[in-house]
Amino acid sequence: MKKTLALLLALIMVFALAAPSAFADDEITLDVIICQYGPNTNEWFLGKGMNGTNFVDKFEAENPGIKLNLDVVSWNDVYTEVDTRIANGNAPDILNIDVFANYANEGLLLPVKDYCPDELFEDFFPSFIEQSVIDDTVWAVPDLASARALFYNADMFDEVGIEVPTTWAELKDASQAIIDFYDGEVYPWGIDMTTDEGQAAFAYYTWGNGGGFVDADGEWAVNSAENVEAINFALDLINSGYTNPNPATQTRYDLQDMFAAGKLAMVIAPNQLPTYVADKGGEINMATANIPANEGKSSSSVGVMDRVMAFKDDSAPDQAARNEAIGKFLSFFYDPENYVGWVSMEGFLPAVNSAVEALVAADPSFEAWLDVLGGCQFYPTAKAEWDQVKQGVIAAEQSALTGADIQTELDALQAALVG
Amino acid sequence: MNALQGKRKWVPYVWLLPSALLIAVFVIFPILIVFKLSFSEISKAGVIGDFIGFQNYIDAVHLPAFKTVMVNTFWWVISVVGISTLLGFIVALVLNQKFHGRKIARSILVFPWATSLVIQASVWNYIIKYEYGSLNNVLLNLGIINQAINWRSSYTVEFIWECGVGIFVTVPFVAFCVLSGLQSIDGSLYEAATVDGAGFWNKLWNITLPLVRPSLTVSTVLNIIYVFNSFPIVYTMTKGAPANKTDTMITYLYMLSFYDRKKGPATALSVIGFLILCVCAGVYMLSVMRKEEEP
Known part of the structure; x- marks a missing residue:
């Protein structure tokens, strides 16, 4: 039973x-x-x-x-x-x-x-x-989507008496003027070459110099002369003391925090930055402009x-x-x-x-x-090797920060990509 | 009577069965899967393909950062386990003394250990921040320094900070292991030694150390495993930047798998790590057990 x-x-x-x-x-x-x-x-x-x-x-x-x-x-x-x-x-x-x-x-x-x-x-x-x-x-x-542009602290620019830079040469002059005026207490320019977003830094400078991840035919061209010149320019900004001191570990959010705290004069950030700064309690009189490009080259915004x-x-x-x-x-x-x-x-x-x-x-x-x-450019995410390129350019930038030659690093990446 | 004893022979195994099942399902089975994966082709999206022999292992050891990461891992484990064992032992000796507020001191010691490692690492990130870190603030306000110091001026310094945080969170564990050993030592041994004229160092060397050796063994072996496998501190503080110069094996294989999408070599590295740990723990345990067996 x-x-x-x-x-x-x-x-x-x-x-x-x-x-x-x-x-x-x-x-x-x-x-x-x-x-x-x-x-x-x-x-x-x-x-x-x-x-x-x-x-x-x-x-x-x-x-x-x-x-x-x-x-x-x-x-x-x-x-x-x-x-x-x-x-x-x-x-x-x-x-x-x-x-x-x-x-x-x-x-x-x-x-x-x-x-x-x-x-x-x-x-x-x-x-x-x-x-x-x-x-x-x-x-x-x-x-x-979101789009990136240059945000700057308008009050600081008024105080120092400078115009927003549109070219790399103007960017260096403006940075020196900000350093001189604030006696080094304010970083003129923010750079993020971290593992999170180092590929964005690569895009900002190379696209502003007529280079980029791919050539006109859409083939990988990470080691082009334009790219090497662009990254060397970014490294020059860092070595000249115009930027935040630790670009390999200071993320975009660290830069946005510094901008919100009035510690950073210019930062490339997405369109949500005003909301971010307001949420942090920052009261920055900010304005936007195109990302500076090399002389004679056109500025390009980064779309994500x-x-x-x-x-x-x-x-x-x-x-x-x-x-x-x-x-x-x-x-x-x-x-x-x-x-x-x-x-x-x-x-x-x-x-x-x-x-x-x-x-x-x-x-x-x-x-x-x-x-x-x-008018934005986008990362070439449709290409199968994008993961490798993204991590590769970040590693190349970070190696260059520790003294390696950027040309050698990008040549090695390009060789790995095209076999 | 004999029949009853025979019947009861299986009883202990029944009681052990739940634990054995848990270990089989949650420990042995995943290990076997990882071993199998390390010999398989794994696509970027994670699709598991054919058996490819040792190719993943060959790819892993030929990765440009492999040597740097192995050297970092060696120093990471040696410094964190070595220094925290030394400091933890000293802290345990202090906490074993009778003094006012000893209970509070013992409670405070638990905090670094009981707090999540991600929180610990984030807090230390803020402490050593150049722009508005509390370490610079305190030193500036005390007038010890005139201008803020960049505490993360190079990757070597950053790696030392990571080891420092590792030591900070590991000391309490060692201290409590040793303290438990110290409390089990019969006080009359020290009294007898004192009567015989033994000094502090003599008692430490001939009574304390031999008797807390089992506790030290446990804490060291466990620490080697924990520290080797520790992920949150390095990942939170630097993510291995710049260019894997501060990566340890665990953070590197994570980045390799989920950032670089080289899942095959990452799996091979995790097996290599597992084998290294088995060898380290095995050699250490064997040597200690041999010493303990010596008359």
């Missing part, structure tokens, strides 16, 4: 465990990973940051039959998390991150045309979409763009339904009613035309930044 009862109980338990999946065949669950852009990200997606509700609840209410298993992951952990999940055969359905080339090259991603509704696809800024193309296929869509991409899942029973669900997710996310709140919440710039009007209406300063964004 006892045995029969135990068997019955076991059968009930097995049935209870199997039941939800048996009855929920029509329901699609999407695993989504979103990067944490700031303190509000989690609240907006999972808490009450979306007018008392959140993205997941609102999406599920409006899209019955689709469940979101959404995680907000910090930028520090997201690469570890995603790579581990891929290694375990458990890649997310939808991923928000900055890079995409490795995933696309290894055949892990779905082409955007498979899931993105045409109307939405047409809404993205074309120059952004171009950044996610490999072999004529679009593999990811942009979720937001993150992406949303969808992974393949061969085990999904109904691929068409899954693709449709991913499309619904994107349409809901980029709906101006939701997207405008998302972009403006963390002070980023939009990636779709339909959001521009509402954003400019809410904050007229957006318009100027959208112009800057239009």
Whole structure:
């Protein structure tokens, strides 16, 4: 009798465990990973940051039959998390991150045309979409962007009686004037060659000297004469005492803190700097200008763009339904009613035309930044070797800081890239 | 009676089973997986491919920063374990004396050890900051220096700071291990030695050291493992910059895996690290056990 009862109980338990999946065949669950852009990200997606509700609840209410298993992951952990999940055969359905080339090259991603509704696809800024193309296929869509420009302490410039530098020569003169006036108490210029963002420093100087990561044909050219001259100029600024003293370990956030504290006169930073300084309690009368370039060369702003991409899942029973669900997710996310709140919440710039009007209406300063964004250059993240180049230029800069020859370092990197 | 004893023979194994299972699942299984991965091709995105023999190991030892990182790791372990063991021993001797406020002193000693290493490293980052670090502020206000000093003027100095923070957080652990050993020493041994005319150094050398040796062994072996595997201090203070000059093996293999996306060589390095630790801990344990067995 006892045995029969135990068997019955076991059968009930097995049935209870199997039941939800048996009855929920029509329901699609999407695993989504979103990067944490700031303190509000989690609240907006999972808490009450979306007018008392959140993205997941609102999406599920409006899209019955689709469940979101959404995680907000910090930028520090997201690469570890995603790579581990891929290694375990458990890649997310939808991923928000900055890079995409490795995933696309290894055949892990779905082409955007498979899931993105045409109307939405047409809404993205074309120059952004171009950044996610490999072999004529679009593999990811942009979720937001930020643009970098030169911020300077306008009061300091008035006190010293100098104009904002537009060329490298003017930058050195202005730096010397600031050093002389403040007796070395203020750093004229901020440089970040850290492991976090040393590639940005490489871009600021090389793009301002007609160089860059790639040549006109889009081939790697990290050791060009223009690049060597540009990095040597940056090193000269450091060695002349015009910059923060420890560029290999002082991050952009350290520089922004110094700028907010009135300890740094000029810094290249993203458009969110005014909000950052205000949050730190700084009351700096700041203004923006183009990043100084070498004489006769044009200035170029640096655009940084993150992406949303969808992974393949061969085990999904109904691929068409899954693709449709991913499309619904994107349409809901980029709906101006939701997207405008998302972009403006963390002070980023939009990636779709339909959001521009509402954003400019809410904050007229957006318009100027959208112009800057239009003329931005982006990192060549669509190239498969980008990780190697990014870490390589940072290592080259940092080695040069310890006395190595930058030409030799960049030659070695170029040789490793082209074989 | 014999039948009962025979039946009970398996009882201890049943009690050990949960621990054995936990160790198998959370320790042995991951180690085996890492060994397997180190012989496999791993893509940039983390997809595990075919068996490629020792290629990951060959790539790892030919990395430009490999030598620097190994030398750094050697100095990191030797200096942090060596100096913290010496200082921890001295602190334990002091805390074993009877003095007013001894309990408070013992409690305070726990703080550096009990605080998260990331917080410790971040706090020290602020202390030695050139622009508005508290060390410069204090020295300037006391009039000891006239102008702020750049406490991170070169990567060698930065590495020394990292070792310093490592020592700071490790001393309490050694001190408490040694203190537990000191408290188990019978006081009559010291009394007898005093009667026989033994001085401080004599008692230290002939009574204290031999009797706390088991505690020191435990703390040293554990410290070698902890310090070798320590990630937060170096990662928080410098991230190995500039150009891996302050990296240790653990921070380097993390950067290699998740920044450079060379996951195969990174896995091979982690196996090399594991083997080095096994050898170090094994040699040390064997030598100590041999000494303990000596009459």
